[in-house]
Amino acid sequence: MIGIERLTKTYGHGAGTTVVLDGLDFTVGTGEIFAVVGPSGAGKTTLAQCVNLLERPTSGSVTVNGVNLSRLTERQLRVARRRIGTIFQSDGLYSRRTAAQNVALPLEYLGVTAAESRNRVAELLDRVGLSSRASFYPHQLSGGQRQRVGIARALALRPSVLLSDEATSGLDPDSTASIVELLKELRDDLDLSILFITHEMDTVLQVADSVARLERGRIVESGRIVDLLRDPHSVLGRSLRPRRDAEAAPAGTERWFVGYTHSAVPADWLIRLAADLDSPIHLLGASIETVSGETVGHATLAVPALEPGRIEAAARALGLDARRLPAPAGSAPALAAAALERVA
Ligand SMILES: Nc1ncnc2c1ncn2[C@@H]1O[C@H](COP(=O)(O)OP(=O)(O)OP(=O)(O)O)[C@@H](O)[C@H]1O
Numbered sequence: 001m002i003g004i005e006r007l008t009k010t011y012g013h014g015a016g017t018t019v020v021l022d023g024l025d026f027t028v029g030t031g032e033i034f035a036v037v038g039p040s041g042a043g044k045t046t047l048a049q050c051v052n053l054l055e056r057p058t059s060g061s062v063t064v065n066g067v068n069l070s071r072l073t074e075r076q077l078r079v080a081r082r083r084i085g086t087i088f089q090s091d092g093l094y095s096r097r098t099a100a101q102n103v104a105l106p107l108e109y110l111g112v113t114a115a116e117s118r119n120r121v122a123e124l125l126d127r128v129g130l131s132s133r134a135s136f137y138p139h140q141l142s143g144g145q146r147q148r149v150g151i152a153r154a155l156a157l158r159p160s161v162l163l164s165d166e167a168t169s170g171l172d173p174d175s176t177a178s179i180v181e182l183l184k185e186l187r188d189d190l191d192l193s194i195l196f197i198t199h200e201m202d203t204v205l206q207v208a209d210s211v212a213r214l215e216r217g218r219i220v221e222s223g224r225i226v227d228l229l230r231d232p233h234s235v236l237g238r239s240l241r242p243r244r245d246a247e248a249a250p251a252g253t254e255r256w257f258v259g260y261t262h263s264a265v266p267a268d269w270l271i272r273l274a275a276d277l278d279s280p281i282h283l284l285g286a287s288i289e290t291v292s293g294e295t296v297g298h299a300t301l302a303v304p305a306l307e308p309g310r311i312e313a314a315a316r317a318l319g320l321d322a323r324r325l326p327a328p329a330g331s332a333p334a335l336a337a338a339a340l341e342r343v344a
């Protein structure tokens with residue numbers, strides 16, 4: 001488990017002080033993958049460095065498995081850091097060492113015997129699916145394979161916490177998906193707490209249980225992915241939804257956006273909604289998927305103009321949040337509205 005309390009990090013002194021992390025609070029449970037997203041310069045890497053204590057927090061505390069790292073001496077810290085594995089964006093492998101020799105590095109530092117190290121390295125490379133590449137040098141491996149070597153190395157000392165700073169950024173979608181699957185398997189098999197830093201929302205949706213958005217050193221929104229996706233007011237939820245253009249609405253209809261707000265939305269909600277409203281409904285676009293074992297979804301509909309409030313109420317009864325979308329600029333209704341505004 002990782003516990004972050006009122007974590008603040010500043011650089012510089014006096015008038016030149018920069019506050020990079022400003023009173024962060026969150027926990028990453030055992031067996032949880034917690035994503036941190038945010039724009040460049042938001043403080044994500046600084047946060048990762050404070051968690052593995054490569055940077056000392058200015059104030060606040062970082063607790064890993066009940067041990068407050070901020071209170072440890074340098075010597076105690078070196079021991080505590082073994083329980084924290086880190087995977088970097090640029091894989092950080094030594095180019096003159098083979099995959100196996102890279103994975104063996106942390107074991108060498110610890111003075112593990114050669115025979116023990118050989119066994120452990122073989123086990124780790126097998127774990128990440130690279131047994132057949134043990135004697136390859138980094139330049140003979142693909143980007144995804146190099147990240148796997150990095151993951152095997154991060155696991156060498158049996159950490160309970162894994163930090164991943166943009167580990168999948170720059171990989172193609174297939175390699176990203178396979179790294180994500182590997183991390184989820186490791187989380188389940190080894191009960192790891194994983195802090196997953198990324199700027200790719202698609203990846204967050206694939207990998208994380210929870211997410212926090214960092215902006216200028218502060219968490220502006222956070223929560224379980226499923227809850228955020230179901231919250232019609234959540235900005236983070238909106239940015240996690242896959243973005244696709246819906247079809248244009250037929251003449252004489254209005255466009256509506258409908259989102260699942262809880263788990264009990266019936267699969268035949270579209271037919272039921274049409275029956276409740278006694279009106280045809282056109283489906284212009286939709287995405288329904290399972291996230292962390294729970295169904296989430298949204299759709300864009302075209303519905304003939306009805307009494308205000310009826311669609312919202314009928315949707316609500318089915319577990320859906322419905323809101324009318326403005327007519328697209330340049331469409332007949334938008335031009336008519338603009339003409340009316342000019343007259344007024
Ligand atoms: N050693 C340092 N001294 C002064 N300022 C620093 C130092 N390290 C980081 N910063 C500042 O902290 C801010 C956050 O940097 P950080 O690397 O944590 O951002 P990030 O969210 O990881 O960005 P990116 O997405 O580009 O990787 C930046 O404005 C940076 O200039």
Ligand SMILES: [Mg+2]
Pocket residue numbers: 044045046
């Ligand atoms: Mg960074």
